[in-house]
Amino acid sequence: MINPLAKVASQLLKEPATLQFPEEREALEDNYRGVHKLDMKTCISCSACAKICPNDTITMVDTETDAGTKKMPEINLERCLFCALCEEVCPPKCLILTKDYSFEGYDRREFVRRPEELD
Ligand code: SF4
Ligand code: SF4
DSSP: OOOHHHHHHHHHTSOOSSOOTTTSOOOOOTTOOOSEEEOTTTOOOOOHHHHHOTTOOEEEEEEEETTEEEEEEEEETTTOOOOOHHHHHOTTOOEEEOSOOOOOOSSGGGGEEOHHHHO
C-alpha cells in the first residue's frame, strides 16, 4: 500500500515542472518565428510584404518619419501565420521575424502593431 504522506513528500522535493515566466524562458530553435521587427529607416514603402501575405495580416498605413509621411506595414498579430513570406520578399530586409513570442493583451486591438511599435 502506498503511504500518502511519503507520496506528497516526494512530490514536494521535485523540481518545478513549469518555467517561472517571464524571468525564465524556454530555449528556442534557431528557426523560431516570432513577432516582427521593422527598421523604419530602411523601409522603402514598396508594399511587397502586404501583397505577399496570405492572410491579409499587413496593412500599409501612413507613418510620420524624418523624411515626411510614408506608407509602412502595420501588422495584426492575431491573423499572422508566422510563415515569414513577408520577411522573404522584403527587398532591403528591413522586416524580420524575431524570437519574441511574448505578446499578450486584454483587447483584440492590442494585437495590431503600428510601424512605430515594430521599430
Ligand atoms: S509572417 Fe506570413 S502571415 Fe504573418 S504577416 Fe508575414 S506574410 Fe503575413
Ligand atoms: S517592410 Fe519591406 S516589403 Fe514591406 S513595405 Fe517596407 S521595404 Fe517593402
